[in-house]
Amino acid sequence: MTDPLVIFTPSGKRGRFPVGTPVLTAARQLGVDLDSVCGGRGICSKCQVQPSYGDFPKHGVHVAEGALSEFNAVEERYDRVRGLKTGRRLGCQATVQGDIVIDVPPESQVHKQVIRKAATQRDIIMDPATRLYFVEVTEPDMHDPTGDFERLKAALKDQWQIEGVTASLPFLSKLQTTLRKGQWKVTVAAHKGHRDTHTQLLEIWPGLHEDGLYGLAIDLGSTTIAAHLCDLVTGEVKASSGRMNPQIRFGEDLMSRVSYAMMNAGGDQEMTRAVREALNDLTQGIAEEAGISPALIVEATFVCNPVMHHLLLGLDPVELGQAPFALATSESLSLNAREMGLEAMNPNARVFVLPCIAGHVGADAAAVALSEEPGKSEDLVLIVDVGTNAEILLGDKTRVLACSSPTGPAFEGAQISSGQRAAPGAIEKLEINPDTKEPRFRVIGCDLWSDEDGFAEATAASGITGIAGSGIIEALAEMRSAGIMDPSGLIGSAEQVGTPRIEAEGRTNTYIIHDGTADGGPRITVTQNDVRAIQLAKSALYAGARLLMDERGVETVDRVVLAGAFGAHISPKHAMILGMIPDVPLEKVTSAGNAAGTGARIALCNVTARAEIEATVRKITKVETAIEPKFQEHFVNANAIPHKTDPFPHLST
Ligand code: FES
Structure with missing residues (x-):
């Protein structure tokens, strides 16, 4: 008599096994992805399977009742004490008695997706x-x-x-x-x-540990630190949290922090201490939020730009402030958390720091490459991760180029007169009526007085505290579209000055979004200096992208991906009106959210992805904006809105 046929779904793997073979054994022999923590002792329940009975013409089998063994004492005890869902069996206890079709549910797969x-x-x-x-x-x-x-x-x-x-x-x-x-x-x-x-x-x-195992995926930015607490068994994000990077008090942008290290003996160590303290605080806070012990956090992955990378690791960043911008190491690092001063997690926790691409293009850009996979793209994709520094990738499956561009913190609402972080009270979206020049806007956390899209007339608004980075982009783009600002960035024509929302302030003009008198709130304005700060930032971003396009020998790209927490909030139309990104059909601009953070999460949850990113980084061509003479030329031309020379045909369609 031939041995019973065992068919696993969804893999479709099949084989014949002697009567009495445990399902888990059959699965292992066929290479079916079926989990087990207790090693088949009937206590972890990770090996649960769902047998099916009846006719399966597709598989050419009939599965009779009794194709699996009855519950044995171990399985019966498990069911009595812990309870098995209807129809479920423990794969390590149920044995094959006849032809059988067995489904492995997603939660029982080791390599679950x-x-x-x-x-x-x-x-x-x-x-x-x-x-x-x-x-x-x-x-x-x-x-x-x-x-x-x-x-x-x-x-x-x-x-x-x-x-x-x-x-x-x-x-x-x-x-x-x-x-x-x-x-x-x-x-x-x-x-x-x-x-x-x-x-x-x-x-x-x-005994059997059932309180889970966790890891932290951390995106250490110059301005903010964002962390996801992930369940290392299911991949689920249990909590997400963020902190301001306390190094801001030593300098807002990267170069001012490098200068601080150059000018002050022990300044680098001071900044290292500050960021590690914040990370310990963040670890404790996120564990508390998820209701777990911080000792269950056994791994962390880090993505960061080269200066943050060095300051996190306690490496002097001084060489990164001068050509040729040599990194202490660009390789990925596998370290003990304790040797990095990360004391809030498990004492034996391991840390993986993604590799840097070059002295100006860090592990954050590598993480974006891991998450967005430009090297596997059929069409030419431009990926911009907008933050205090913009990481820019351009490529397809033939070649990927990368650079970083010093945009400064203006896109994040810093250096903007009414700017603030994207927090309750901040204007995040804005429209201006081209005829009346009156704004309507959406404020984070204030929906009482808004329409169904969350927008409100300026006159109805209250509780406004400032304008977020996404709000300032939209404000400028809308001011340009409504004719309040000319292509050079000047606010208000002579005829407009003195109209209700445009005011002269010395030799320049200001656009008033919300005057605050009615609700006793602050006055929210866009000044000429604000426009200049955004122009500098957007010119740096565009010039970086253009430099990569030159290197690649193209005038256009097929699609654009906006990454970064900020990228998720700006509208493609407004980004293009300002000339932050090159012209493409608007439907070809998508947002990837925090792609660097996602890259950190992929590296945390999948160990082979770590080898993948190391190989990817080796193949990326680095373009150094600081020494490239064309950068300055592109920068100057990009100062105009949207651009002095480059055409933007899709803006008129
Ligand atoms: Fe643990 Fe089956 S392998 S219960």
């Missing part, structure tokens, strides 16, 4: 560097005088085929008590990076 919301975004396949393993360790014996750690290693080799295991002193210091507390059954968190030849044990718990 974390589906991201937008169709344009890349899904993440879960394959973390740190995993949980439940093991039963042999008790010590007078006749076998081996150490507890040696017996733990033997158990890992025997039960999980893990060899080359190492552990730190903090781990060893709790090993003996934990083994005894768990009556020789323990769960360990074991870490193996993509370049590691050994597996490092990070943490140990008595």
Whole structure:
């Protein structure tokens, strides 16, 4: 008699197995992705499967009742105590009795796919560097005088085929008590990076550990630090949080921080201390928000620009302030959190810092490349990650170029007279009636007096505290469209001055968005200096993009991706009216949200992505804006709105 046929879905993998074979064993032999933390002991429930019965013409089988064994004592106990969903079975306990079709639900797959919301975004396949393993360790014996750690290693080799295991002193210091507390059954968190030849044990718990395992994906920007707390088993983002980068007090932009390090002995260490303190605070806060112990955070990945990278690691950034902008290292780094002064997470937590592309193009740009994959694109894509520094990538599957451009903090609302962070009370969207010159706007957190789109007439508004970066972009673009500002950026023609919203202030004019008298709030205006600050920022951004286009020998691109938290909030139309990005059909401009943060998350959840980004970075061509004479020429031409010479045909369509 032939052995029963076992078919797994959705993989379609199939094979014949002797009666009595556990489903988990069949899955492993066929290479089916079925999880297990307890190693088949019937306690973790990660191996749950869903058998199907009846006729399956597609597979050419009939599955009779009884094709799987009845519940055994272990499965029955699990069902009684913890409860199995209807129809579900424990793959490690149920055995094959006849031809069977077995579905592996997504939550039982080791390499489960974390589906991201937008169709344009890349899904993440879960394959973390740190995993949980439940093991039963042999008790010590007078006749076998081996150490507890040696017996733990033997158990890992025997039960999980893990060899080359190492552990730190903090781990060893709790090993003996934990083994005894768990009556020789323990769960360990074991870490193996993509370049590691050994597996490092990070943490140990008595019995089966069921409180999860977490990692932090951190985007360390010059102005803000953003972190996602991810479940390392499911990939779910449990909490997201941010802090201002406290290094701002040493200088708003990167070069002023490098200058601070140059001018003040020990200045670099001061900035390193400040950012590490903020990171420890952020770690504690995000763990609290998610309701977990910070000790369950066993990994972190970092993306940052080169100056932030050096200051995070405690490396002197002085060389980054002068040509040839040499990095101490551009390679990715795998470190212990403690040696970086990150003390709020698990004492053995591991840190992976993504590689930098060049002295001016950092790990944040590498993370954008990992997330947006320009090197796999069929069409030519321009990706701009707008922040205090703009990271710009241009490429397709033949070649990818990268540069960074010093836009300064104006896009984030800094250096703008009424500017503020995107927080409640900030104007984030704005429209101006071209006939009356009256604005309507949307304010974060104030929807009481707005229409269904969240917009309100300026006269109806209250509680306004300032204007966010996205709001200032829209204000300028709308001022240009409404004829309040000319192509050179000058506010107000002679006839307009003295009309209700345009006021002369010395030798320049100001546009009044909200005068604040009615509600006792602040006066929100756009001054000529504000326009100049945005013009400088947008010229730097455009010039960087144009430089890459020159290098590539093209006059246009096929599509544009706006990345960065800020990029998610600006409208493509307004960005193009201002000439922040080159002309393309508007429907070809998309937003990727915080792509650098997503890159950090991919590297956190998928260990092979770390090797992928290292290979990608090696292939990217770096273009240095600071020494490229054409940059200045592009910068000057981009000062006009939208541009002095480059055509913008899609603005008129
Ligand atoms: Fe743990 Fe089946 S493998 S319950």
